[in-house]
Amino acid sequence: MDTKSIVYIALFAALTAALGLMPPISFAGLGLPPITAQSLGVMLAGAVAGPRRGGLAMLLFIVLVAAGLPLLAGGRGGIGVFLGASGGFLLAWPLCAALIGVLVQARPDASFVTLALAIGLGGLVLMYACGIPWMAFVGKLGLSKSLAIMVAYVPGDLVKVVLATLIVRGLRRAYPTL
């Protein structure tokens, strides 16, 4: 693997960690967990760095979290988070970034909507498809109830998809050698 790939892998792992430092948007009255910016890192890793680099960047991030570094939003980390209710979402990140990368690379001249669809497919649909069964398993909840819980997160994740699409399109214009 060339040096540039190693640096990009490290960069996008670090970006995802740095996004965890951003103050989370909490809707306190509802008693739900806050929406964090971290899955934006997954989307950008796949769309900007490509399937291989993006996927490996997320794998690196997960390894660092498992090693006990508090890189998740709210300073969480360690192996415990993977055994918890949101573990499936976290473990899906490398796959999500890789899928986004494959889809985005397949259509380099994608319009806004196509690009947003590609990012949404990997960063929302696939992530939920991996995360919800795990949540149902850990909580012995059954799929429909877990699905219902996750509905609360769809608006926030849609905002992130739009944001990621805007950033990727802007980057392509500003940084054509990407």
Added chain:
Amino acid sequence: MLDLYFPGTSFLHRMSPGPKMLTLMVAATLLFINESLVLTVGALVIVLALYPVAGLTMQQAWKQIRPLLWIFGLFFALQWWFSGLTLAAYVVLRLAALILLASLVTLTTRSSDMIETMTRALGFLRPLGVNPAKVGLAISLALRFIPVLAQITQEVREAQKARGLERSVIAVAMPVAIRTLKMADDISDAIESRGYRS
């Protein structure tokens, strides 16, 4: 380096990371397989008893659980409503035991030791083209990039504030993204020009 590690000299601290991780995996699997509330409560008590043994306080154990209270509450309420109190207690206590057990490993193992063990374990993947030294380089670069990214964001935010744009997400995100990609290219050139074999 920021780390969740809590220093100590107990047998859990002295145990090497590899066997500790394996023990955790076996214990977690057993907890997942077991269907009995009594066994789950027993496991939870044993895990909690290990905290003082490792020189950790009950406050530290509580700190591991506190961020998850909302989901515990939600799971408990849903299970109680649909399947009864026993299953509700079983699910929540099993989750608590699992997380406390995993946190015990995290709290008694330095991140650096854990990363070293993981990269060493990657040696087995060498035939597949995985180079542990490069994984090590990626890890140290990533850890160094985190504060750099935070600083770049801070600088851009201040610059956009002077233009009255600090509330626009895109006006802050775009310059940060461009600057970090430029930085990544410069760094990879710098690494290569110093003769790093890739």
